């Protein structure tokens with residue numbers, strides 16, 4: 001494995017093997033996060049595990065980049081940002097949300113959240129739903145050929161969103177005017193009822 005020399009203004013580009021290693025690390029840390037939140041192990045085991053985690057962190061910190069690295073491009077594309085906090089395979093805090101773009105431009109994800117995403121007792125935190133919808137709407141704007149920065153994100157929480165059951169998020173661009181793109185999306189529970197609706201406006205900044 002070779003490590004590329006980089007300037008601080010340049011993102012490190014991982015090799016394919018490194019991407020797989022990092023995705024494995026992120027998946028293991030995601031398991032660790034759930035275990036840390038839900039553990040019922042005795043206090044001595046919690047303290048021993050804490051020391052082990054601190055040792056693992058120290059080992060990873062022996063060399064570091066200033067910014068998240070990028071993954072190599074897929075055929076003809078741009079370097080991929082796989083450390084995004086929504087669904088990024090290299091980011092342990094990312095909930096497991098893989099967004100696909102359908103032929104009609106709909107951005108769609110099927111995912112299951114867990115107790116680590118709890119906000120109100122027994123239900124998903126509204127900020128987690130907002131984060132997922134922001135990203136999904138952003139992907140829909142990108143799929144429309146008119147990406148931008150989120151300028152507005154309006155949410156309507158219709159019903160509590162459950163965790164531990166399959167959810168669907170779907171959204172699509174509804175139009176664009178100049179640098180502005182409008183999009184709408186929703187999260188649906190396993191009973192087919194909408195739990196959260198969102199509309200957003202993205203603005204492509206003037207460079």
Ligand SMILES: CCCCC/C=C\C/C=C\C/C=C\C/C=C\CCCC(=O)SCCNC(=O)CCNC(=O)[C@H](O)C(C)(C)COP(=O)(O)OP(=O)(O)OC[C@H]1O[C@@H](n2cnc3c(N)ncnc32)[C@H](O)[C@@H]1OP(=O)(O)O
Pocket residue numbers: 134135136137138139142147148149150151152179180203204205206
């Ligand atoms: C570095 C560039 C990257 C741009 C994005 C490009 C690509 C994305 C690529 C891939 C995407 C892939 C997946 C999806 C990814 C992400 C989803 C999550 C995205 C985010 O997580 S992103 C972080 C949160 N987001 C921000 O951090 C924005 C902070 N903000 C700003 O960066 C500026 O604020 C900006 C750029 C928004 C506007 O700045 P500006 O100077 O261009 O705006 P300006 O004043 O010229 O307005 C022009 C017209 O928009 C109207 N307008 C503007 N803002 C408005 C608002 N808030 N409400 C109502 N109307 C608004 C004006 O009223 C005017 O309208 P009119 O023309 O009709 O008068």
